[in-house]
Amino acid sequence: MTNPPTNPLLLDNTSAVARRAWHVAATSAEVRDEPVQVWLLGEPWVLVRLDGVVRAFPDRCPHRLAPLSAGRVTDGTLQCGYHGWRFAPDGACVEMPALGKTDRISKRAALSAPAGVTERYGLVWLAPEHPVSPIPEFPEWEDPAYQTALCEVVRTPASAAQLVDNFMDASHFPFVHAETFGAGESAQVVEPGIATGDGWVATTFQTWYRTMDDPKAAAGERPAVQRQDLFKQGFASYNVYLRLGFPDLDWTFGIMFCCRPESAEATRVYKLVARRDDLPPDAARLAAWVKDQDLITQEDLGILERYPHRHIHLDRHAELHTRADRLSLAWRGLMADACRAITQEPFATEPIAPQSSAPESFRDAEDGFRQAGLS
Template identity: 50%
Template sequence: MERHVLTNTSAVLRRAWHCVAESEEVTEEPSRVWLLDEPWVVLRVDGAVRAFVDRCPHRSAPLSIGSVVDGELRCAYHGWRYDASGTCTAIPALGDDARIPGRACLVRPHAVTERFGLVFLAPDEPRCALPRADLLGDETFAVARCRSVRTHVGAAQLVDNFMDGAHFPYVHAASFGVRDATAVDSGEVVEDGWTVSSTFRAPYRNHDDPAVEEGTHPLVQPHTVRKVGRADLICELELSFELTGGSFRILYAVTPERAGTTRIHKVIARDDLHHSPGRIERVAADEDIVLGEDLRILERFDDASLDVSNRTEISTRADRLSVAWRRLLVRATADDEAARSGSGGANPGPKLS
């Protein structure tokens, strides 16, 4: 079997949306973000987010150390100016009647946009659309962002972990996991284009249910889990609680910034908090603890890459969703290779035991 190894610099991840910043981090002052080991400059022009490869085509100075003048990005090195489309409008050293070379333009991504209070950038045309705008619910949902975290764990490893449910009783025993609920039915996997999903039932320690403190509901409650993975590094999760009728939704987006740096973003929404002041913030803080539990394991791994087709790993039925997600990336990698070579045929990926 041909090996397909994902790292934070894998070219297959160029055809994907990536969260590169929180919305308030992008201002009218240019700033640098990293994606797939490539620097980008991001800024706002007339309120809209713009992004370009962080390199002036004149003498390769980083544009992120420049400034915005009259709505245009000005390079700090020689003052060359670029409009919102990245076209050069002025070369001060040549005067007002300068003949501007046709190649004097900035490299733009395929697209950049904002959603969920985050800024997303797609270097090349993405295989998947961004998650739908109503993913986090309507006005009945309270929404909060969790603390953004940087780690040396590989981005693909983090998604692989998010797709997995068999670690809950062990890694999350101190938070929501149930120690003796070790048997896992991960549900049937539904494949739809470049997405995979599964829905299954599992016990959950629902600390956020006020009826638990009142003694009318047990702490351990049944709930339905729906996870969605895509041919990128953005995941969706919805928990539905039978006893409360509540819904808990999570958007999980990890950014492969550089070879040894991944940034993690998580946005949560719940409709069972009855708009109680401060409760959604407490839930977000609890989710920070959950992430910390994952990182305590993942940051001890010896390798930050993920071999999505390595048969030295043993996969079982409990791993169906993570295996299906790995197969998406195997197929995407093979499709990219086929496009470059003019051939076809994607490897289906690892088997289940």
């Protein structure tokens, strides 16, 4: 099991709180006839499709701890490639070839299953322990009025927490994304307030967006820079849902952004996109738009990968916040709630930033998040 970080007010790819969340483990297309190994929170897992249903287990046989991903699917079971032990879809060991035919198989030989594994939006989702928030809804993905695509899956040294914190932010658009959609008009952050629910936070930014693939804008028939109602919803996990509405165009984009913390040094990023516009369907234009989305991700990584650390702070004193940061602060507070729930406050902490004193507990951190940066 992944251990909590040394300082529990730092959120990174080793934080135990992520065990209680849904993660994208793979695309459905990647899990076919043979077992597949994936890494999550520093641990290897094996994904295998048995009787048409994706199953997940820790990637080790209880016999000699050999990776089960080196095995095969045999007669509807997962067979270890080392000594041939076979496991049923529920994880029960049903055969040990070296012992011959026997019904005396120890219960200790069974594989342990995660709290949840399922498929949705063409992705395989895995929750090691009971998740505190659901898999996000992505209605645009299943709406036939939308064109949909999976962007390039990216592996980065930036942490999942850094990636999500960045994705919740709106004030970096005209600077980080100046070569793509970032318009100077979007520099000022305007939002009506933060909505909260059971395991989520959200707001709608009133901002601006430079369209990159509008032939009518290229022909001078309408402006390239358009008003945008940008809805962002973050969860007690490393998944974010976005809906981009363009009131003057009657266009809508949907984005699902999911980050899997593979290890302390690596995160895998999945980005699903959907769009509805007033233009004729065009496969080439959709492909070009997906490449633009890939470029936008690379622009973010150009900043995040240059950080000397791979965490974000849950200590309000470690950084200077403004009211433009209210959504990302609310998400950090949501994660602080989840962290406190599993660490059973109170506990002592060391100062995170030398110029400030650390809070005495997560409750102090949460109270600070709700007060900080609103002036």
